[in-house]
Amino acid sequence: MAERERALAPPYGGVFVARTTVMAPDDVQRAVWRMAHEIIERNHGTDGLALVGLQTGGVWIAGRLNETIQTVSGVDVPTGTLDVAFYRDDIGLRPVLPEAATDIPFDLSGQTVVLIDDVLFTGRTVRAALNALADYGRARAVQLAVMVDRGHRELPIRPDYVGKNLPTRRDEMVDVSEAGVVLGDMVKK
Amino acid sequence: MKAATDLPPVGRHAGQPARRHLLSVADLGADGIEEVLRVTDSFVEVSGRAIPKVPALRGKTVVSLFFEDSTRTRLSFETAARRLSADVMTFSAASSSVNKGESLRDTVETIEAMGIDGVVVRHAGSGVPWQVARWLRQAAVINGGDGWHEHxxxxxxxxxxxxxxxxxxxxxxxxxxxxxxxxxxxxxxxxxxxxxxxxxxxxxxxxxxxxxxxxxxxxxxxxxxxxxxxxxxxxxxxxxxxxxxxxxxxxxxxxxxxxxxxxxxxxxxxxxxxxxxxxxxxxxxxxxxxxxxxxxxxxxxxxxxxxxxxxxxANGVAVRMAVLYLLLGSGVDLAA
Missing domain, CATH: 3.40.50.1370 (Aspartate/ornithine carbamoyltransferase)
Structure with missing residues (x-):
């Protein structure tokens, strides 16, 4: 998780303290491979496929999925990034800042878009992402890939591809990176 | 950007972070300026889309309060506010009750009573935006150019x-x-x-x-x-x-x-x-x-x-979107 995002999550100015390693680097690697194969299988190939990683945690996963799909099928699937800050429903309730400008240099109309994020929690980021995607064209279908589904959904949203289902407490924090998946807590300094 | 130090907000403003203003570049400092520029990149991307509009400031109202002639600043702010889905009210001194002798303070308080979130003030008198910021209880003030002083x-x-x-x-x-x-x-x-x-x-x-x-x-x-x-x-x-x-x-x-x-x-x-x-x-x-x-x-x-x-x-619209978003939406304090 990006430092900026952490700084904007309650308790503000807290630090992440790791407790348990849930996935080792190898496990993350294997999950990426499996999800890449599942995406190709589900869509009967790579025709009309596009990958969109959510800022910030989904961007590197989108990049790795793209590499793996390219290795398996030989096709470089169009890959972009999406920042949903201006579509969130909690603007004004907590600090919300964009991380980086959205970069989708291709038309989404008629494409099957795979949205990619690191952690699926309340589902509100994905809701915002669906609204944002609509401004870039009418996708034929939108699918959702996440490295970790930690439960606690507040909206009727479900992932199509999951790296790991991870039961958590609401107040826990899940940190996802190429170095692994770690469960921990935000602690006030 | 300066936090207000007056009474706690009431009504639909209750529970929101303290309002902030953009009166002078000096309020921002180098870090604040850099943050505005960073956020502007995102709004340049929005401005380049087929539909250059995001829902970030839905339900907010922005007033352009111009006591002095302007083409680009006024249109730029109003375009920026609309691209953020805010509602825009336009005030121009020439066609207002200012001509009937209404004072600046009464004009400002009348507009605030209509329920607004942000005011862009331009006036030929240096320092007017500071004065307006003192009179307003809830709305954020953006200096749209005051006299010989700041823009x-x-x-x-x-x-x-x-x-x-x-x-x-x-x-x-x-x-x-x-x-x-x-x-x-x-x-x-x-x-x-x-x-x-x-x-x-x-x-x-x-x-x-x-x-x-x-x-x-x-x-x-x-x-x-x-x-x-x-x-x-x-x-x-x-x-x-x-x-x-x-x-x-x-x-x-x-x-x-x-x-x-x-x-x-x-x-x-x-x-x-x-x-x-x-x-x-x-x-x-x-x-x-x-x-x-x-x-x-x-x-x-x-x-x-x-x-x-x-x-x-062209960049002016994106920069003003960033300023409006940072003041009225983000809840982030940019003060130096």
Whole structure:
């Protein structure tokens, strides 16, 4: 998780303290491979496929999925990034800042878009992402890939591809990176 | 941006973070300016889309309160607010009850009573936005230009334009939020220019080297404390520059004979085609508008490729979206 995002999550100015390693680097690697194969299988190939990683945690996963799909099928699937800050429903309730400008240099109309994020929690980021995607064209279908589904959904949203289902407490924090998946807590300094 | 210190908010503002204002570039500091520039990148992307609109400020109302003529600042702010899905109310002194003798304070309090979230104030009197910020209880105030004093969003869009146009150029040593090593000359009517005052603060906060070039009568009475060099010889300064920033000759504010004639001014301080050739090849030519073609800048120079005057206007919308979003939406404190 990006430092900026952490700084904007309650308790503000807290630090992440790791407790348990849930996935080792190898496990993350294997999950990426499996999800890449599942995406190709589900869509009967790579025709009309596009990958969109959510800022910030989904961007590197989108990049790795793209590499793996390219290795398996030989096709470089169009890959972009999406920042949903201006579509969130909690603007004004907590600090919300964009991380980086959205970069989708291709038309989404008629494409099957795979949205990619690191952690699926309340589902509100994905809701915002669906609204944002609509401004870039009418996708034929939108699918959702996440490295970790930690439960606690507040909206009727479900992932199509999951790296790991991870039961958590609401107040826990899940940190996802190429170095692994770690469960921990935000602690006030 | 300054937090209000008055009574706790009530009604639909309850529970929201303390309101903030953008009155002066000095409120932001280098970090605040850099943050505005960073967020502006996202709004430039929004502005480039087929449907350049995001729902970020849905339900917010922004008023443009203009007591002085304006084309680009007013349209720019109103476009910015609409692209953020905010509602826009337009006030212009010429067609309002100000003509029936309503005072500034009553006008401001009447508008706030309608339930607004942000006010963009332009006034010929220096300091009016500060006064308006004291009278308003809940709305954020943005200085859209006050007298000879400040025009902070112009300075922000100028910083954005320079940092993004010079990105990758040898003169640009710093990162995307820095002007370190960049040599900028501000030329012309410095004395009456709020743009010059805000630009000097912003450019020097980001590390630029600023030179003011003007006849002695068009410089402020005192430049004590200004982090600038002064020159009266434009021809000598031009070859050293990365950016030449021309100001409009503000004849409406001149109450005495400060210039022998316009023709003499143009001959000495105007950017003519001959003089423009003294600039390095990759130097930028900027102007805050409105342009007096043939006075401070020759028409053909204003239209040449290194002139980024229309780019400044385009960036202005994105910068003002960033400012409105940061003040009314983000809940993030930018104060230095």
């Amino acid at each position: 902070p969003t112009q300075a922000l869009l100028d910083c954005y334009t320079i940092t993004r146009m010079l990105a990758g150029a040898p003169a640009h040593e710093g990162g995307p939020g820095s002007l370190a090593g960049v040599r900028i000359a501000i030329v012309g009517d410095i004395r009456h220019s709020r743009v010059a005052r805000s630009d000097v603060l912003a450019f020097s906060a980001l590390g630029a080297h600023v030179t003011l070039v003007a006849p002695p009568t068009l410089l402020p009475p005192s430049l004590a404390g200004w982090p600038v060099e002064v020159s009266h010889d434009l021809d000598a300064v031009l070859p050293t520059l990365d950016v030449v920033y021309l100001l409009r000759l503000q004849q409406e504010r001149m109450r005495e004979a400060l210039l022998p004639s316009l023709r003499e001014y143009t001959a000495t301080y105007g950017l003519t085609s001959t003089r423009a050739r003294l600039l390095p090849d990759d130097a930028l030519i900027m102007h805050p508008g409105p342009v007096n073609r043939g006075v401070e800048i020759a028409a053909e120079v204003a239209d040449q490729p290194s002139s980024v005057i229309t780019r400044q206007v």
